[in-house]
Amino acid sequence: MNAGIRINGERLLGRLQQFAAIGGTAAGGVNRQALSVEDRIARAELARLAADRGFAVFQDPMANLFIRREGSSATESPFLLGSHLDSQPMGGRYDGALGTLAAFEVLETFEDAGIHTPIAVETVAWTNEEGSRFAPGVMGSMAFASGAIPTEWPGTFSADGAMLKDELAATLAALPQASRRPLGSPVSGYLELHIEQGPALEREHIPIGIVHGIQGTRWLEVVVTGQTAHAGTTQLAFRRDPLVAATESLQALYASVMPNDEQARLTVGRISVEPASINAIPGKVAFSVDLRHPNVLELDRLEAHVRSICEEKAAALGCKASVRRTFDMPPAQFAPRLLTAVEQAVTRLGIPSKPMLSGAFHDALFLARVTDAAMIFVPCRDGLSHNEAEFVEPDHSVLGAQVLLESTLGALGLR
């Protein structure tokens, strides 16, 4: 039963195009930042489509939006499929929107095919995944997982001068037809389809990535202090140049971290010097270190490694290094039960796939703390994301939605 049930690819691609126009930019991208007027229009449109199909609509206090298709049991916790509808200011059409609209397409296909699921299946659009208008990102799923809105969030201002609590209230009020539900109501599982935002799948010509987990992320700020002095008059023996110490530290880190562990990532995205004068030896150098690893013990080891390398190289040159941790996001391991469901789905569908890790954050990172969660990736052109040129092959969007449907059927015991 239910064999060969197919999502409606044409409908999904039409919806992607329709939502890309909400906040669409001249360059073909999308500017639909969290809790903005554009975001409210997109949410209202999804609620309207839901009502057309007879699905119930809910919002929680963080304005996370839920579309519910009932199952046989009205009391068991629902199974969630979703992603987010907000975008970067110069974002693309697929980051978030694909996962949300594919989740809704699964509900519609179930409806079209008259599928009875044992429990309710819901589409969710998490609030403010991007964090570009109000920091931090992944707000909706973070609040959902912890069951509370952190006290510092409501007073946060956006760059355009709006306060989060006002924009949140206006967003909630813009959907009066949606019922309210408390934050963090129980769920029985979560599946998220997303674009890879990296180049691996495209380069290997594999249309589906089965995401086993999300790397942990740790941000460090390294400050190396030496002594500024005249570039012309100061001999080598009298120099305490913190940029020499920083250079040696980075060279040692670049040579030792990623080449020795293919799961590790080390990136220095920011570096600055003071006084930043062409003819002055710097007095101070500051740089950021972004470390990623799926294993938290390895992250600890990497942080200690950065610390000891920087301190040692600085001391050898009469400088001083200080290393401060500015951000720490532990890794997530997705649920074997759901990963098996996705593996069996691609096998049944005969689609090439590969297991992979996500290097970027996703709402699934927080869902994994409260329920079984997993993710499915599709390739994006040149690995490009957070960019108006972001592009996913239509076939890959359709395949991704099909795998999401098939995996849901498996997870619900219908395969």
Next chain:
Amino acid sequence: MNAGIRINGERLLGRLQQFAAIGGTAAGGVNRQALSVEDRIARAELARLAADRGFAVFQDPMANLFIRREGSSATESPFLLGSHLDSQPMGGRYDGALGTLAAFEVLETFEDAGIHTPIAVETVAWTNEEGSRFAPGVMGSMAFASGAIPTEWPGTFSADGAMLKDELAATLAALPQASRRPLGSPVSGYLELHIEQGPALEREHIPIGIVHGIQGTRWLEVVVTGQTAHAGTTQLAFRRDPLVAATESLQALYASVMPNDEQARLTVGRISVEPASINAIPGKVAFSVDLRHPNVLELDRLEAHVRSICEEKAAALGCKASVRRTFDMPPAQFAPRLLTAVEQAVTRLGIPSKPMLSGAFHDALFLARVTDAAMIFVPCRDGLSHNEAEFVEPDHSVLGAQVLLESTLGALGLR
């Protein structure tokens, strides 16, 4: 005859204190930027002191200020002693002022002792040596040496919104008693006393440096272009990180340039990355390279070395380096005749000295292009200059002026 003639140390130290009050800062430094009201007050005060002694005062079109004590021949070109009176915005009391006031002290001592010199001896205060209000620096001596004011200078604006030509006209007009003379009138030699602005003399407990020349300076701007990408999702094999290439280049340059040639200087004073996001691999890195060497062929070799290292390291990582020369100041060799006069002066006075090179620019660099020139250095505390805490031991100021006087006597054939 003239044996044992001594400058008046008390008078010199008093003058240093008097001029330090013109633009004096709360922290004990001096803010007397070129062509400012404070600069005009200092110039007027020097002109007043000159008139008190019966010395003639001249200005040229660049507002270089000359105080003339006549010699036996009224037609032969004068011998110049001097430095500058302008300071950095948060400058010290000695940089420029010591050399100018010591030169004037030599004239007064000659007058007090009734010395007859075969040719006129003049004190000069060059305009805008520092270049902090109007760029470039060393304007006065540069225009003097070339005999013309570059056409682009008069329209230059200061940060405070003044135009150079207006401030120049106001400065010239503020000294109506000074006679005008053309730019670049012939001179028969130039001696400049200056603080070292480096730590070498102080560390070796040597009170006098005999400056044989000024290092050449070459500035390069290196831009390394790679590809920005997500810090979390991008594996090592897919990275084209220009900061890795820049780090490797710098490490190779730091290890190969100064350790192999004690006359060479290599400083990276500026480095910046784009897009400068903690979680993005940089797409572009730019850094400055300040190269110094007394030998112009070595400067050529060093520039070629920087070019080949940067290009090679960038290419190996799939990046591209471009190297652009932004500034080139050839080295100066001072005149053996004057260096001998200074050497004989310190020998006669029994003062320890050492030959040295200047790593910083000075007005003498340009004078050396049109006449015999040389410089005398005295130590400054901790090598500190361009700083309100700049300090010269009173004994060293007096010794420096004494060596300037004694060297002048030697250069004029009076020893």
